[in-house]
Amino acid sequence: MLDLKLLQKNPQVVAEALAKRNSSIDVEEFTKIDTRRRELLVELESLKSERNKASGEVAQMKRAGEDASELISRLGSLSDKIKELDAETETIKAAMNEWLIAVPNIPHESAPVGADEDDNVELHKWGTKPSMTFTPKEHWEIAETMGGLDFERAAKLTGSRFAVLWGWAARLERALINFFLDMQTLEHGYTEVFPPAIVNSTTMTGTGQLPKFEEDLFRLNHKDYYLIPTAEVPLTNMHSGEVLEEEDLPRAFTAQTQCFRSEAGSYGKDTKGLFRQHQFTKVEMVRYAHPDKSYEELEDMRQHAENILQRLGLHYRVVTLCTGDMGFSSAKTYDIEVWLPGQNKYREVSSCSNCVDFQARRANLKFKRKGAKKPEFVHTLNGSGLPTGRTMIAIIENYQQEDGSIVIPEALRPYMGGLEKITPEMATK
RNA sequence: GGAGAGGUAGCGAAGUCCGGCCGUAACGCACACGACUCGAAAUCGUGCUUGGGCUUAACCGUCCAACGAGGGUUCGAAUCCCUCUCUCUCCGCCA
Numbered sequence: 001m002l003d004l005k006l007l008q009k010n011p012q013v014v015a016e017a018l019a020k021r022n023s024s025i026d027v028e029e030f031t032k033i034d035t036r037r038r039e040l041l042v043e044l045e046s047l048k049s050e051r052n053k054a055s056g057e058v059a060q061m062k063r064a065g066e067d068a069s070e071l072i073s074r075l076g077s078l079s080d081k082i083k084e085l086d087a088e089t090e091t092i093k094a095a096m097n098e099w100l101i102a103v104p105n106i107p108h109e110s111a112p113v114g115a116d117e118d119d120n121v122e123l124h125k126w127g128t129k130p131s132m133t134f135t136p137k138e139h140w141e142i143a144e145t146m147g148g149l150d151f152e153r154a155a156k157l158t159g160s161r162f163a164v165l166w167g168w169a170a171r172l173e174r175a176l177i178n179f180f181l182d183m184q185t186l187e188h189g190y191t192e193v194f195p196p197a198i199v200n201s202t203t204m205t206g207t208g209q210l211p212k213f214e215e216d217l218f219r220l221n222h223k224d225y226y227l228i229p230t231a232e233v234p235l236t237n238m239h240s241g242e243v244l245e246e247e248d249l250p251r252a253f254t255a256q257t258q259c260f261r262s263e264a265g266s267y268g269k270d271t272k273g274l275f276r277q278h279q280f281t282k283v284e285m286v287r288y289a290h291p292d293k294s295y296e297e298l299e300d301m302r303q304h305a306e307n308i309l310q311r312l313g314l315h316y317r318v319v320t321l322c323t324g325d326m327g328f329s330s331a332k333t334y335d336i337e338v339w340l341p342g343q344n345k346y347r348e349v350s351s352c353s354n355c356v357d358f359q360a361r362r363a364n365l366k367f368k369r370k371g372a373k374k375p376e377f378v379h380t381l382n383g384s385g386l387p388t389g390r391t392m393i394a395i396i397e398n399y400q401q402e403d404g405s406i407v408i409p410e411a412l413r414p415y416m417g418g419l420e421k422i423t424p425e426m427a428t429k
Numbered sequence: 430g431g432a433g434a435g436g437u438a439g440c441g442a443a444g445u446c447c448g449g450c451c452g453u454a455a456c457g458c459a460c461a462c463g464a465c466u467c468g469a470a471a472u473c474g475u476g477c478u479u480g481g482g483c484u485u486a487a488c489c490g491u492c493c494a495a496c497g498a499g500g501g502u503u504c505g506a507a508u509c510c511c512u513c514u515c516u517c518u519c520c521g522c523c524a
């Protein structure tokens with residue numbers, strides 16, 4: 001949610017910033033509603049003040065044993081008026097909130113201006129494409145001979161965009177989870193959390209999934225519950241409604257969770273293989289940052305994701321998303337795209353964003369500076385570090401051998417019981 | 430799922446039966462500052478919620494709101510009524 005004060009003072013500036021991300025607001029309409037809201041408040045509050053005074057008088061008269069019936073009957077009409085104005089104020093406040101909650105974050109000045117993903121700017125590359133003496137296959141083609149990934153049986157059990165991992169692939173999944181979590185906790189200093197995978201609508205609203213993107217979520221029949229699309233949701237809402245001390249910052253959380261996405265609107269995209277699933281595992285990083293430091297921390301977090309790919313020896317590039325390609329809550333986002341030789345493309349494996357105070361204002365996440373009277377909003381950041389499925393694709397495709405074997409990156413071997421290579425003999429059926 | 434007890438500041442807790450200067454909200458603890466002390470403890474003193482409106486360059490000031498959440502009754506609700514929610518205890522079921 002944007003700062004109401006900023007909108008009141010500089011609506012035009014906000015409108016211009018939003019235009020960069022292909023979003024627009026009606027400044028005149030906003031000013032009209034906001035002015036009316038404040039007029040109503042002034043009137044309503046003065047009436048309430050009057051009522052409070054008079055009620056005190058009634059109390060005094062009664063205590064003194066005097067007859068207050070005349071004053072009481074006069075107060076009746078005052079109360080009616082208050083009720084009426086109160087209702088009108090509530091309506092306009094609700095309209096205002098509904099409007100405000102649907103406005104995306106404004107991009108940071110360092111985010112390149114652009115219309116769509118074609119305008120994203122490459123920041124740097126790491127490593128090189130693996131040299132292969134044969135034509136590399138896509139991961140799902142390799143799985144046809146090596147097994148491990150079973151899409152037919154998943155379709156039988158559930159439907160499309162699900163996978164059964166078994167044998168070596170299930171083991172690899174588990175190894176990746178542990179490897180990622182160990183790096184985030186032991187090397188990068190994140191605190192490990194195991195949060196619920198189901199959250200309520202307030203929590204979903206805090207991070208920006210609701211109210212605008214309900215169609216991307218799985219909603220449970222039971223109550224007001226949703227399956228999380230990412231651990232960002234529970235982790236970012238962890239301290240909602242609290243006021244942290246300045247020295248509590250930064251807070252850094254990591255969690256591995258199942259992520260559930262309806263993938264509405266992506267029909268026909270990445271229909272083969274593991275790339276785009278309704279359910280996948282991801283290790284997420286979330287940071288609560290001091291507002292003065294959040295952009296430094298964004299660089300750190302991006303590095304934390306990069307470190308993992310480097311350790312796995314996977315070639316990748318980092319792009320800064322342009323204003324037109326950024327997510328709803330983000331002020332600045334880096335995407336990390338890993339090289340997939342089978343697809344002959346760079347594909348996204350991580351997205352690291354600084355949401356500044358946008359989510360903090362929604363979720364009411366505050367801290368107090370030493371010596372300050374008023375608490376202020378923290379800055380929140382989130383990044384993938386990393387998803388297991390897409391990383392597994394990258395490993396399969398980059399480490400494939402001509403005979404179908406898959407070499408296990410050295411860093412992962414301790415997590416695979418020392419196994420160096422997945423060979424055709426290990427194929428599942 | 431059934432029965433009961435609860436939700437008031439950072440924590441504990443009074444106020445609820447019987448509605449009225451009881452919301453910065455008694456009392457205790459914690460915390461911050463000051464005094465005393467060579468220093469500390471103890472003691473004494475002072476301070477200590479959040480959001481919003483008006484005003485202001487800002488401080489200040491002033492008003493409104495918040496007693497788990499939302500409704501209702503009333504001139505007036507922490508207090509009475511209804512719904513929901515969370516916590517605790519017991520029973521049932523259960524990995």
